[in-house]
Amino acid sequence: MAQNYLIIEDHLMLSSLIEKQLEQIQDIGEIHRVKNGAEALKCFKTNYIDFVLLDLLLPDMEGIHLIPKFKEINSNVKIIIISAESDIAKIKNVAKLGIDAYVSKMNNDQQILKAIQSVKNNKRFISDDILELLFNYDSLEVTPQKSLQKFLTKREVEILHYIAEEMTSKQIADLLLISRHTVETHKRRMMQKLKVTNTAGLIKVAYDKQLLK
Structure with missing residues (x-):
């Protein structure tokens, strides 16, 4: 039918x-x-x-x-x-x-x-x-590098590295052949996962937990 x-x-x-x-x-x-x-x-x-x-x-x-x-x-x-x-x-x-x-x-x-x-x-x-x-957010404790890498998706980690290199959302979008909106959504999702409120906090946590070197 x-x-x-x-x-x-x-x-x-x-x-x-x-x-x-x-x-x-x-x-x-x-x-x-x-x-x-x-x-x-x-x-x-x-x-x-x-x-x-x-x-x-x-x-x-x-x-x-x-x-x-x-x-x-x-x-x-x-x-x-x-x-x-x-x-x-x-x-x-x-x-x-x-x-x-x-x-x-x-x-x-x-x-x-x-x-x-x-x-x-x-x-x-x-x-x-x-x-x-849903399964990970409530229990998230920002812990060591290995746990943090497991919590973030591969695409999020990739975008995080470009953010740390001071690339704009548009530059990242052009490089990865995705929309600027998609980059911004990934960024917002990472901030929610890591419980920070801005890009500076996002990068700080990533460096503190040795996700970025």
């Missing part, structure tokens, strides 16, 4: 990429794309939606406020979060609202299709980097 999907994402390039991934699904029905919360509610009320793919940060509201409204209209809807959010408290709050999957924008290559397949099999799905944050 064909199933209908609603993509709620204000970045058109990413929205288009998600749509192309959905088109690989055999039983795909209608795919609706909207850019904000108001459009999402209007579309949801006028169409039967089986799956919602929701960004948490929308131009007109936080995506988290849409979840109970969707559930009230259709209690059977499946909700998959696709977000760059790395704040642990916010992720946990979203999980409490009964979402079915959480996919990180930082690591979404085929993750969306895996998430959908898991949900169809009545299983929840969380992408690996989000799982790492």
Whole structure:
């Protein structure tokens, strides 16, 4: 039976990429794309939606406020979060609202299709980097080099070295062929993991724990 999907994402390039991934699904029905919360509610009320793919940060509201409204209209809807959010408290709050999957924008290559397949099999799905944050953040004690390297991803360590060399986010993005936004998200996530509030603190901890030499 064909199933209908609603993509709620204000970045058109990413929205288009998600749509192309959905088109690989055999039983795909209608795919609706909207850019904000108001459009999402209007579309949801006028169409039967089986799956919602929701960004948490929308131009007109936080995506988290849409979840109970969707559930009230259709209690059977499946909700998959696709977000760059790395704040642990916010992720946990979203999980409490009964979402079915959480996919990180930082690591979404085929993750969306895996998430959908898991949900169809009545299983929840969380992408690996989000799982790492959830399992390690609360118990993090910034310890020796080996532990710190294990806690940070390879990409984060790579970006950290470039930050220490006083490269700007744009320079790092150009070098690694990624967007400036992606670099900034990695930087923010590292600061949250290491419990510092700025770039100077990030570099200090890295040197103190001998991650940088």
